[in-house]
Amino acid sequence: LFSLLNYFVHSTSQNLNCNMKKILISTGGGDCPGLNAVIRGVVKAARNEGGFEVWGSKEAMNGIFSEPPDLVRLTKKKTAGIHVKGGTILKTTNRANPLEFQVIQEDGSIIKIDRLQELVDRIKALGFDALINIGGDGSQRISQALSEKGLPVVGVPKTIDNDLSATDLTFGFSTAVQIATDCFDKLVTTAESHHRVMIMEVMGRDAGWIALHTAVAGGAEICIIPEIPYKVDSILKKINKRYHKGRGFINIVIAEGAKPKGGKVVGKRAKEGSDEHIKLGGIGNYLRMQLEEKGCKAQIRTTILGHIQRGGTPVAFDRILATAMGVKAFELVKEEAFGRMVSFRNNQIESVPLEAAVKENKFVSQNHYFVKKDREIGIFFGD
Ligand code: F6P
Numbered sequence: 001l002f003s004l005l006n007y008f009v010h011s012t013s014q015n016l017n018c019n020m021k022k023i024l025i026s027t028g029g030g031d032c033p034g035l036n037a038v039i040r041g042v043v044k045a046a047r048n049e050g051g052f053e054v055w056g057s058k059e060a061m062n063g064i065f066s067e068p069p070d071l072v073r074l075t076k077k078k079t080a081g082i083h084v085k086g087g088t089i090l091k092t093t094n095r096a097n098p099l100e101f102q103v104i105q106e107d108g109s110i111i112k113i114d115r116l117q118e119l120v121d122r123i124k125a126l127g128f129d130a131l132i133n134i135g136g137d138g139s140q141r142i143s144q145a146l147s148e149k150g151l152p153v154v155g156v157p158k159t160i161d162n163d164l165s166a167t168d169l170t171f172g173f174s175t176a177v178q179i180a181t182d183c184f185d186k187l188v189t190t191a192e193s194h195h196r197v198m199i200m201e202v203m204g205r206d207a208g209w210i211a212l213h214t215a216v217a218g219g220a221e222i223c224i225i226p227e228i229p230y231k232v233d234s235i236l237k238k239i240n241k242r243y244h245k246g247r248g249f250i251n252i253v254i255a256e257g258a259k260p261k262g263g264k265v266v267g268k269r270a271k272e273g274s275d276e277h278i279k280l281g282g283i284g285n286y287l288r289m290q291l292e293e294k295g296c297k298a299q300i301r302t303t304i305l306g307h308i309q310r311g312g313t314p315v316a317f318d319r320i321l322a323t324a325m326g327v328k329a330f331e332l333v334k335e336e337a338f339g340r341m342v343s344f345r346n347n348q349i350e351s352v353p354l355e356a357a358v359k360e361n362k363f364v365s366q367n368h369y370f371v372k373k374d375r376e377i378g379i380f381f382g383d
Contacts, residue, residue, distance in 0.1 A: 021052045023333055024128040025074065027088040028060035028096065028135040028142065032158045033314035034171030034322035037083035038134055039090065041326020043074050049334060055128070056089070060096040060135075061142075064122050065115070071126075083319050086175075086312045097138065099145055120149045130333040134158050136170075137358060140341055144354040147339040154332045155341035155354055156325050160310055163207035165362040166352045167343035171322035176203065176309040177213045183305055184218035184251065191249040197239060197291070197300040199252045201284030203309050205277070206265075208364040210309070211255035215379055216370065221250045222380045224287070226257035226265070227364045228371075230382030232290040238380045239291070243298060250298070254287060256280040261383075281306070324349045 025042060027035050039056065046052040054074040057063030063070040072078065072090070082089055095102055098119040100112040123131060130152045133143040136159040143155040157164045160176035180202050191198040204210040208225025215223035222238060224230045235252075242248040257280050259265045267280040284302040291300055314322065321344060328342045328349045341357040343350055364371060371381070 019051065021129040021333075022127055023052055023054045023130050023132060023330070024057055024064075024071075024123060024126075025054060025090065025132045025134065026057045026060050026063070026139075027090045027092045027158075028133065028139040029092065029094050029158070030136070030160075031087045031092050031310060032160050032170075032172030033086045033175040033310065033312065034318040035088040035090075035092075035134060035158060036079075036085050037171070037314060037319045037322035038156055038158075038326035038329070039074060039088070040079045040083050041323040042132060042330045043076070043079045043326075045327045045330035047076060049330070052330075052333075059091045059093045060139075061098055061119060062093060062096045063090075064119060064126070065096070065101075069122070069126060083323060084313055086310075086314060094138070098142060116145055116149060120146060120151045123151060130154065130338065132156060132329045132333065134329075136161070137164060137361060140164075140354060140358045143341070144339075144358050147354055152333075152336070152338040153354070154329050154338060154351075155357060156329050157341060157343065157357070160210065161204045161207050162209040163205065163361045163363065164357065165360050166341060166345075166357040168345050169321065170344075171314065171318040171325065172310070173209065174317045174321075175312075175315045176210050177217065178315050179309050179312070180210060180214040180253075180305060181217040183303070183308070184214055184220070184253065187303060188218065188249075188251050191251050195243070195247050195249050195298065197250045197252065197296070197298045199254055199284045199288055199300060199302045201254050201256055201281070201302065201304040203280075203305070204255045204257060205280060206257040206363070207361065208255045208258070211253045211258075212364055212368075212370055212374070215253045216374060216377075218251065218253065220253045220379060222252040222382060223374065224252065224254040224258045224283075224382045225364055226255055226259065228366065228381045228383050229259055229261040229263070230287075231261050232287070232294055235287070235380075235382050236291055236294050236296055238382075239296060239298060246297065248298070252287075254284050256283060258283050258287075260290070 058070040162173040266282040
């Protein structure tokens with residue numbers, strides 16, 4: 001079977017040049033502005049170097065598991081100009097984890113099976129010399145597991161949440177902050193006109209980076225992040241202080257993973273048997289309800305931004321960062337420096353061992369200079 005698969009991929013191109021090295025790219029987990037710029041960066045660098053051909057697996061690892069494999073040759077034509085486009089031309093899924101691959105049984109129930117070794121065997125049988133796996137913490141854990149099985153892997157970090165500890169920034173984050181800030185600006189003018197309290201809920205999972213940056217950029221009065229559990233009484237006090245004779249307005253940014261002191265996050269449980277995260281969302285409305293119950297006199301409105309933050313065109317910085325990361329990923333392949341993840345630290349594009357990259361997530365510390373400086377300009381954290 002594998003020799004047949006091999007033939008399928010090799011037949012059109014590799015037969016022309018047996019010395020060509022083959023790189024496979026996969027984009028896994030949630031999408032993120034900048035993924036296409038990474039793909040283009042790899043393809044351009046590989047073309048420039050010569051001796052490499054680049055392929056993409058459709059829908060993360062599903063492309064490899066498909067019969068026949070669902071792969072696409074990433075040519076100059078296929079990748080020209082894609083750095084401007086959001087999403088991923090390869091498509092993505094968070095349901096193709098080879099360590100816990102979901103299989104639907106005849107009775108509709110789901111079982112999870114370990115297909116890691118099979119994935120390694122398939123990638124090798126298809127004649128690939130290296131895998132560039134672009135994804136967040138979950139995807140990089142898969143990279144690490146594949147690397148431990150002997151597959152030559154290079155990871156490229158991706159997430160709008162910016163919560164990977166091995167890199168100062170991930171592409172997609174700046175775009176998400178820009179989108180959130182644009183939306184925030186719009187809410188400010190309507191808050192001001194109606195003397196309202198506007199609560200804007202942003203993404204970020206358990207990390208408050210998007211909220212923190214949006215609060216500074218937008219000029220929020222209150223910023224609520226998961227790392228600093230809030231007290232509703234303190235928030236109400238702050239609101240009342242800003243309102244004179246019923247007039248005033250307040251704009252609050254709240255991260256989806258925020259929670260009241262001693263309370264829980266708001267979200268829906270992932271489906272039984274699913275390997276998806278708990279879907280966070282709704283804390284903005286919960287805070288509104290709490291404030292109303294406590295007797296807040298001002299009118300309160302909530303806006304949940306949701307996936308808008310992940311869509312559309314990447315901002316210039318994310319295109320630049322993603323392109324540089326793509327080029328670096330190719331360089332690591334060329335140097336056969338496998339088992340590493342590209343990272344951006346101290347204004348340099350470098351790399352770290354995958355093992356270190358997946359060790360821990362990066363959260364906002366109470367002592368982070370942004371938190372300190374924000375407090376100095378009067379942003380209240382609800383504590
Ligand atoms: O990790 C990125 C992210 O957008 C989080 O901020 C958010 O909680 C989650 O993904 C949403 O996931 P999904 O696209 O599966 O709903």
